[in-house]
Amino acid sequence: MKEAFELILLATYIVPAGILLLFGINLYTMLVLFFRRRKQIASEIEDIRSTFHERFTVNDLPHVVTQIPVYNEYNVVKRIMYAAANMDYPLEKHTLQILDDSTDDTCRLIDEVAESLKRKGHRIEVIRRAPRIGFKAGALENGMQKTDAEYFAIFDADFVPPKDFLKQTIPVMMLRPKVGIVQARWGHLNANRSLLTQAQAIGIDGHFAIEQPARAWNKLFMNFNGTAGLWRRRAIEEGGGWQHDTLTEDMDLSYRSQLAGWKPFFLWDHEVPAELPESINAFKSQQFRWAKGSIQTAIKLLPRVFKSDHSLLAKIQSVFHMTHYLIHPVMLWLSIMALPVFVLTRFRHHPATFTTLFGIIFISAISPSILYSASQFLLHKQRWKRLRCLPYLSTMGVGIAISNSRAVFEAIVGKSSEFVRTPKRGDNPIVKYAIKMPYWAIIEIVLGIYCFISFYYYLHFREYLIGPFLFLYACGFTSVGLLSLIHTFVEYRHTR
Numbered sequence: 001m002k003e004a005f006e007l008i009l010l011a012t013y014i015v016p017a018g019i020l021l022l023f024g025i026n027l028y029t030m031l032v033l034f035f036r037r038r039k040q041i042a043s044e045i046e047d048i049r050s051t052f053h054e055r056f057t058v059n060d061l062p063h064v065v066t067q068i069p070v071y072n073e074y075n076v077v078k079r080i081m082y083a084a085a086n087m088d089y090p091l092e093k094h095t096l097q098i099l100d101d102s103t104d105d106t107c108r109l110i111d112e113v114a115e116s117l118k119r120k121g122h123r124i125e126v127i128r129r130a131p132r133i134g135f136k137a138g139a140l141e142n143g144m145q146k147t148d149a150e151y152f153a154i155f156d157a158d159f160v161p162p163k164d165f166l167k168q169t170i171p172v173m174m175l176r177p178k179v180g181i182v183q184a185r186w187g188h189l190n191a192n193r194s195l196l197t198q199a200q201a202i203g204i205d206g207h208f209a210i211e212q213p214a215r216a217w218n219k220l221f222m223n224f225n226g227t228a229g230l231w232r233r234r235a236i237e238e239g240g241g242w243q244h245d246t247l248t249e250d251m252d253l254s255y256r257s258q259l260a261g262w263k264p265f266f267l268w269d270h271e272v273p274a275e276l277p278e279s280i281n282a283f284k285s286q287q288f289r290w291a292k293g294s295i296q297t298a299i300k301l302l303p304r305v306f307k308s309d310h311s312l313l314a315k316i317q318s319v320f321h322m323t324h325y326l327i328h329p330v331m332l333w334l335s336i337m338a339l340p341v342f343v344l345t346r347f348r349h350h351p352a353t354f355t356t357l358f359g360i361i362f363i364s365a366i367s368p369s370i371l372y373s374a375s376q377f378l379l380h381k382q383r384w385k386r387l388r389c390l391p392y393l394s395t396m397g398v399g400i401a402i403s404n405s406r407a408v409f410e411a412i413v414g415k416s417s418e419f420v421r422t423p424k425r426g427d428n429p430i431v432k433y434a435i436k437m438p439y440w441a442i443i444e445i446v447l448g449i450y451c452f453i454s455f456y457y458y459l460h461f462r463e464y465l466i467g468p469f470l471f472l473y474a475c476g477f478t479s480v481g482l483l484s485l486i487h488t489f490v491e492y493r494h495t496r
Helices: 002-055 077-085 106-119 135-144 165-175 197-217 235-238 249-259 279-305 313-320 324-346 351-380 387-399 401-413 439-461 467-495
Strands: 064-070 094-100 122-127 151-154 179-188 229-232 263-274
Touching: 002 165, 002 197, 002 263, 002 313, 002 324, 002 351, 064 077, 064 135, 077 094, 077 106, 077 401, 094 106, 094 135, 106 122, 122 135, 135 151, 135 249, 151 165, 151 235, 165 179, 165 229, 165 263, 179 197, 179 235, 179 249, 197 263, 197 279, 197 351, 197 387, 229 235, 235 249, 249 263, 249 279, 249 313, 279 313, 279 401, 279 467, 313 324, 324 401, 324 439, 324 467, 351 387, 387 401, 387 467, 401 439, 401 467, 439 467
Parallel strands: 064 094, 064 151, 094 122, 179 263
Antiparallel strands: 151 229, 179 229
C-alpha cells in the first residue's frame, strides 16, 4: 500500500515534468522551422517589393484606414496620432480612426490633436461610443462598420509606426490575394529603462524573431498580435468578425480567419517599436490577460482546428501555441510537490530516478534561453550585452507562475473578466494610472519561502541535481512578490 502511494506521488511529479519537456522540445522545433525557411522567405519578400514597384504606382494604392483603439492613454495618445498621420501614404487615401473609449482627460487631448491634424490636411475621425461593449474588439468592430475600406492597419496607443509601415505591408496584400493579415515585428522604445524592461525585451524578441516567423513561414497557424499589423476586410468578415468572448480577440480572429482559408504573412525585417511595461504589476496584468485569453481561445477553437483539413503538424503546433501558458500551473505544481515527493517517498535513494528527473527538467529549462539567445544574435549587433539579463528573465518567468495559473484556472472554469488596459509611461508621463493592491504578492512571497525550505532539504541530503531548480523557484516567487509590493507603494505615493 505504501509503495503504491509512493508511486502515485512520484507520478504526480514526473508527468508534469514531462509536460514541460514537451513544451521545451517544441521550442527547439521552432528554431529548426525558422532556420529552414529563413533565406527562402527573405528572397520572397524582396521579390514582392521589386514586383510591386514594377507593376504599381502611387495612383494604384488602395484606401487604408488606420485604427487606434484608446482607453485612458493620456501619456501616449498624442505620440501615436502624430506618428500614424505621418506615415508615408497619400493623404486622400489614408484615414485615421481614433476609437476612443476614454473616461478621463484623454478625450480632450485627442480632440485637440485631431483638430491640429485636420488643419494639416489629414483625414481623421474620432469615434466614441457608450457603453464600452466588447472593449477593444467592440471598438474595432464599431469603427469597421463606419467605412467601406478594404484594408485596416491597427496600432495600440503605445506603438510608434515607422513612416514606411503602409508601403511595406500594402505590397504583400496587393500581390498575395489570399493573405488576410500582415504582421510586423515588435520593437522596443524603452528596453534599456530597467532590468525588468530588458528582460521583457529578450522574451518578446524570442517570440517575434523566431516563433512567429517559424509558424507563418511553415504553413502553421500564426496569430495577429493585436497591433502593428494590416488586415484585409474580407479576412475579418469571413473569419466571423471581431468577437469579444475571449480576452485575446486578436488570436481568436487570427485562427478563425485562417480556418476560413486566409493566410498570415510575417514581415520579419520590418520593426514597429512600442513601450514595455515598466512596473512588475503592469507586466503581470498584461501577462494575466494574455494567459487567460489564450486558454479561452484554445477552449473555443481547438475543436474546430482538429476538424479542419490543416496538416497534422499545424494541428499539433496549434495546441502548443494556444496552451503555452499551461506551463505556469505546471511549474507551480512542481514547486509545491518537490518537498512532499522528497520527504514521503524512498525514491530519493535511487540515483537513476533523480537523474532522470534532472534530465527532463534541464532539457525543458534551457530551451527558452537557447531560443532567446538565437533571437539576440539575429537582431542585435551587441549580441551579448542584453543576454546578461537571461537569469533575471528566467526568474521573472517563474515568479509570475501564480498570477498566470490564476488566469488559466479562470479561463477553464469560465469566469469572465474585463479587458484591463496595461498603463504605459510615454515620453513625458503626466497622468499616473494606479494599479490595484497586489494581495497575491503575499502568497508569492510565502511560496518563495517554502521553496527555499525545499531547497535546503535537497542540499542537506546532498541531492544536488534538483536543487538549482528549487533555488530558481524560490528566487522567482520571492523577488516577484517583493517587487510587486515595492512598485505598488511607489505608484501609490505618486497617484494619491
